[in-house]
Amino acid sequence: MTEDEFDLFYAAAYPRLVGQLYALTGDHAEAQDVVQEAFVRAWDRRASVLSGDRAPEAWLRTVAHRLAMSRWRRTRHWWELVRGESAPRAVPEPSPDHVALVAALRRLPEAQRTAVVLHHLCDLSVEQIAAETGAPTGTVKARLTRGRSALAVHLTSEEPHSTEESCV
Numbered sequence: 001m002t003e004d005e006f007d008l009f010y011a012a013a014y015p016r017l018v019g020q021l022y023a024l025t026g027d028h029a030e031a032q033d034v035v036q037e038a039f040v041r042a043w044d045r046r047a048s049v050l051s052g053d054r055a056p057e058a059w060l061r062t063v064a065h066r067l068a069m070s071r072w073r074r075t076r077h078w079w080e081l082v083r084g085e086s087a088p089r090a091v092p093e094p095s096p097d098h099v100a101l102v103a104a105l106r107r108l109p110e111a112q113r114t115a116v117v118l119h120h121l122c123d124l125s126v127e128q129i130a131a132e133t134g135a136p137t138g139t140v141k142a143r144l145t146r147g148r149s150a151l152a153v154h155l156t157s158e159e160p161h162s163t164e165e166s167c168v
Helices: 003-025 028-044 056-082 096-107 110-121 126-133 137-157 163-167
Strands: none
Touching: 003 028, 003 056, 003 110, 028 056, 056 126, 096 110, 096 137, 110 126, 110 137, 126 137
């Protein structure tokens, strides 16, 4: 892969990968950092990773996800070491909608959750999800349908009940 081809690939894939890692980490700056680091590693391995039959964007997503998890573990360990010496910084509360969505997503089986996040939050097509997960497109479609149905049930069941139910 030439430098110009890498630049074009970077321009196309970087925003998608940042969006996907943001959905996984919840921290936009962290997502940008780990995706940038993944591209640096891809540049060093561009002859093997970014050419041939491989899926370079999936490779980058995996590397970025592993980097994010590694950073999270280091940060958690550091906080455990200094927890008693200083008060933790105040973090704004997530919105009720955000909490409800995360709770509903956690209730889905992993395969359905992955399909829903990749399709609706990362804007991947069914074919791209199938290629990345190794599942047939029909299976991805079924996971999306079942995942959306389950999300609808979980999200509507968490809304306040009507007054007819409170009278019973």
